[in-house]
Amino acid sequence: MSILVTENTKLAVAGITGREGRFHTLNNKTYGTNVVGGVNPKKAGEDVEGIPVFGDWETTVKESGANTAMIFVPPPFAAASALEAAAAGVELVIIITEGIPAHDELKLYNTVKRDYPGTTVVGPNCPGILSPGKANVGIIPASFFKPGNVGVVSRSGTLTYQIGNELAQAGFGNSSIVGIGGDPVPGSSFIDIIERFEKDDETELIVLSGEIGGSAEEEAAEYIGEHVTKPVVGYIAGFTAPEGKQMGHAGAIVSGSAGTAKAKAEALEAKGVRVGRTPTEVAEIAIDILKK
Numbered sequence: 001m002s003i004l005v006t007e008n009t010k011l012a013v014a015g016i017t018g019r020e021g022r023f024h025t026l027n028n029k030t031y032g033t034n035v036v037g038g039v040n041p042k043k044a045g046e047d048v049e050g051i052p053v054f055g056d057w058e059t060t061v062k063e064s065g066a067n068t069a070m071i072f073v074p075p076p077f078a079a080a081s082a083l084e085a086a087a088a089g090v091e092l093v094i095i096i097t098e099g100i101p102a103h104d105e106l107k108l109y110n111t112v113k114r115d116y117p118g119t120t121v122v123g124p125n126c127p128g129i130l131s132p133g134k135a136n137v138g139i140i141p142a143s144f145f146k147p148g149n150v151g152v153v154s155r156s157g158t159l160t161y162q163i164g165n166e167l168a169q170a171g172f173g174n175s176s177i178v179g180i181g182g183d184p185v186p187g188s189s190f191i192d193i194i195e196r197f198e199k200d201d202e203t204e205l206i207v208l209s210g211e212i213g214g215s216a217e218e219e220a221a222e223y224i225g226e227h228v229t230k231p232v233v234g235y236i237a238g239f240t241a242p243e244g245k246q247m248g249h250a251g252a253i254v255s256g257s258a259g260t261a262k263a264k265a266e267a268l269e270a271k272g273v274r275v276g277r278t279p280t281e282v283a284e285i286a287i288d289i290l291k292k
Helices: 019-031 057-064 075-087 102-115 157-169 190-199 216-227 261-269 279-291
Strands: 010-014 034-039 051-054 068-071 092-095 120-122 128-131 135-138 147-154 174-179 205-211 232-237 274-276
Touching: 010 019, 010 057, 019 034, 019 068, 019 135, 034 057, 051 057, 057 075, 068 075, 068 135, 075 092, 075 102, 102 120, 147 157, 147 190, 147 279, 157 174, 157 205, 157 232, 157 279, 174 190, 190 205, 190 216, 205 216, 205 261, 205 279, 216 232, 216 261, 232 261, 232 279, 261 274, 274 279
Parallel strands: 010 034, 010 068, 034 051, 068 092, 092 120, 147 174, 147 205, 205 232, 232 274
Antiparallel strands: 128 135, 128 174
């Protein structure tokens, strides 16, 4: 098995006619993802290399049977497109767009939770989800990974790639790789994804890749201690980050002792999670556990 993105994924893409949307959609299709449509109100009736373009999400779902949405539209319109997809009955909405106003993210999060509980939102500002050998939705370089039994959830895209690639080079693979994004109001949290990995028969070990800022990793630590039976390996980016500086993601800012890499690592270790200080060390710990 895998989580969220599988061989049953039927993907439609908002922003498919733009340069980045087109490039990554076709990459996903080449990988084997079932891409069934795109959305652009101004280009309805056209196609992108045989992929039909529809004018709105309701028509897209009705005509193509799409169950997964990828959002590649500009920041001012991305949250509205994601909300429209949820209203149309799309089960999974993955928002790649970065720079979405925090107020729009908050409105999207609350509206989906209240009105469309059957929809899962991942992102914004995320690399997407890859289930090796089954489907790729997003910008994750799939050639770095291979199928296996390690589930990865991360706030950072590039760190995810390194950890997964080192596991693959050592002969291990991944069930699914989920990038939840680094914005202050993510659609899905560490806990949401870890809960899915815990229930997934194929996933035998979970890697949590966090970073400075916020309290998501500490909250995940509490959840792991109470609900997770599978081994979890952690990594926190930002041990050398200066206090009060935003580092990379909008949510990666430290104020005082809250949100530091040290505090997050200690919270995880207190719940039995082994935390590597580098991505390479994380992979080594995971391999050691898997071999045993």
